[in-house]
Amino acid sequence: MSPLASAFLFQSLIVCIQALNVAIIGEGVIGTSTALAIKRLDKDVNITVYHDKDFKDILSHGIAGLFRIDDGKPINRLYGAQTFERLAELWREFGGNSGVQLVSGHILSQSQEKLDAQWENYGQVVYNYVNLTYPQLHSQFKLENDELYKAIHYTAFTSEGARYIPWMKKLLEETYDVMYIKQHIDSVEELGDDGYDVVVNCGGLAGGKLAADGDEKKMYPIRGLLLKTNASWQKHFLYRDFTTFTIPVIDAVYVGTIKEEHNDSLVIDEESIEKIWGAYLELQPAFKDVEIIDRFVGLRPARVGGARVKAETRNNTNGNEYRIVHNYGHGGNGFTLGWGSAEHAARLALGFDTSQYDELLNRVHIDMPKDVHKEKPKEMSDQDRAIVK
Numbered sequence: 479m480s481p482l483a484s485a486f487l488f489q490s491l492i493v494c495i496q497a498l499n500v501a502i503i504g505e506g507v508i509g510t511s512t513a514l515a516i517k518r519l520d521k522d523v524n525i526t527v528y529h530d531k532d533f534k535d536i537l538s539h540g541i542a543g544l545f546r547i548d549d550g551k552p553i554n555r556l557y558g559a560q561t562f563e564r565l566a567e568l569w570r571e572f573g574g575n576s577g578v579q580l581v582s583g584h585i586l587s588q589s590q591e592k593l594d595a596q597w598e599n600y601g602q603v604v605y606n607y608v609n610l611t612y613p614q615l616h617s618q619f620k621l622e623n624d625e626l627y628k629a630i631h632y633t634a635f636t637s638e639g640a641r642y643i644p645w646m647k648k649l650l651e652e653t654y655d656v657m658y659i660k661q662h663i664d665s666v667e668e669l670g671d672d673g674y675d676v677v678v679n680c681g682g683l684a685g686g687k688l689a690a691d692g693d694e695k696k697m698y699p700i701r702g703l704l705l706k707t708n709a710s711w712q713k714h715f716l717y718r719d720f721t722t723f724t725i726p727v728i729d730a731v732y733v734g735t736i737k738e739e740h741n742d743s744l745v746i747d748e749e750s751i752e753k754i755w756g757a758y759l760e761l762q763p764a765f766k767d768v769e770i771i772d773r774f775v776g777l778r779p780a781r782v783g784g785a786r787v788k789a790e791t792r793n794n795t796n797g798n799e800y801r802i803v804h805n806y807g808h809g810g811n812g813f814t815l816g817w818g819s820a821e822h823a824a825r826l827a828l829g830f831d832t833s834q835y836d837e838l839l840n841r842v843h844i845d846m847p848k849d850v851h852k853e854k855p856k857e858m859s860d861q862d863r864a865i866v867k
């Protein structure tokens with residue numbers, strides 16, 4: 479063998495020896511984003527994704543994925559800002575082909591406190607965040623006691639599960655040789671015993687059980703329902719009080735929802751549908767002639783204390799040490815926090831520096847960096863109200 483050929487063989491052997499074997503449990507938005515985030519850090523890592531259901535039957539498949547943060551604690555704001563940046567990049571480079579859509583809309587509420595929280599949580603990350611003036615609110619929406627309502631407007635992204643995740647999966651399979659195996663896994667330790675160097679737990683609501691360390695006690699479902707409609711003329715999202723909403727995606731409009739904590743029923747019942755539809759018609763009567771073309775029920779994977787993004791080491795039955803990375807429990811914001819938490823989990827999986835996350839995990843407040851700081855928009859004034867009187 480020539481010296482050049484043996485040098486090449488030696489080099490290849492080193493690469494083979496060093497390539498890390500990573501197993502990921504879950505092909506929802508969290509598992510798929512984490513696989514991609516790992517590959518973007520190190521394309522030579524071997525990744526196998528395990529999932530126990532077909533993609534069309536999991537939570538992430540049915541979701542419109544509007545960007546909005548419920549709990550604005552510092553780590554979520556970082557995850558959200560990183561996700562927003564990623565979605566903006568996908569929108570620039572691939573547009574709707576990536577499942578990402580740029581969309582504007584309104585949130586109406588009688589609670590000034592809740593609207594203020596939107597500004598705190600993500601108002602400085604999204605585009606065009608403004609408070610509606612009284613005439614703007616009054617001319618668009620027919621509300622009982624409308625003088626009690628205030629509203630915000632912003633522009634952000636949807637990342638529709640049924641398009642965004644397959645788009646990432648295609649990239650993973652075709653460009654990065656990631657393998658997918660349909661198999662039920664009992665716990666992360668099962669894959670540790672199979673000899674993986676790293677096991678990443680993106681099991682959604684099952685994440686606590688898969689962790690096999692008692693975290694299951696912190697997990698609980700929040701039942702939700704979505705109605706898919708043919709109201710293709712609806713181009714803006716519209717929320718009232720964070721539960722009654724429409725979200726337009728690429729070729730449909732979703733109407734929601736209910737938020738039932740600790741209810742794990744996957745039955746799509748007429749009572750829930752009527753409740754959602756009735757509440758929405760009150761907000762936007764123009765929907766009376768709209769057709770419901772599909773319906774979907776899902777359980778938000780909520781966790782006391784928020785998403786668990788954390789690494790640990792355990793020994794397998796052969797006595798070898800392996801790393802476990804948890805990335806589950808994103809509740810009602812998995813698409814909003816997903817890319818940021820995937821980047822964090824990927825760094826933990828590969829042993830990269832995570833100081834920017836570690837610091838925030840212990841903080842209760844975060845000052846936004848100066849370059850993204852904007853002035854809080856003005857609230858509706860008496861002068862605004864006077865215009866329509």
Ligand SMILES: Cc1cc2nc3c(=O)[nH]c(=O)nc-3n(C[C@H](O)[C@H](O)[C@H](O)COP(=O)(O)OP(=O)(O)OC[C@H]3O[C@@H](n4cnc5c(N)ncnc54)[C@H](O)[C@@H]3O)c2cc1C
Nearest residue numbers: 504505506507508530531538544663682702811812813814
């Ligand atoms: C009505 C509704 C509306 C929502 N709207 C939004 C929104 O607008 N914006 C937003 O950001 N979020 C929204 N969410 C929240 C979002 O849907 C979730 O946070 C997100 O889908 C969670 O993704 P996941 O990958 O963790 O879980 P899942 O999508 O549930 O995926 C879990 C994966 O783990 C696998 N798995 C589980 N157990 C095992 C096992 N034992 N063995 C092998 N594989 C296993 C499953 O097969 C699956 O592939 C909404 C949720 C609901 C219900």
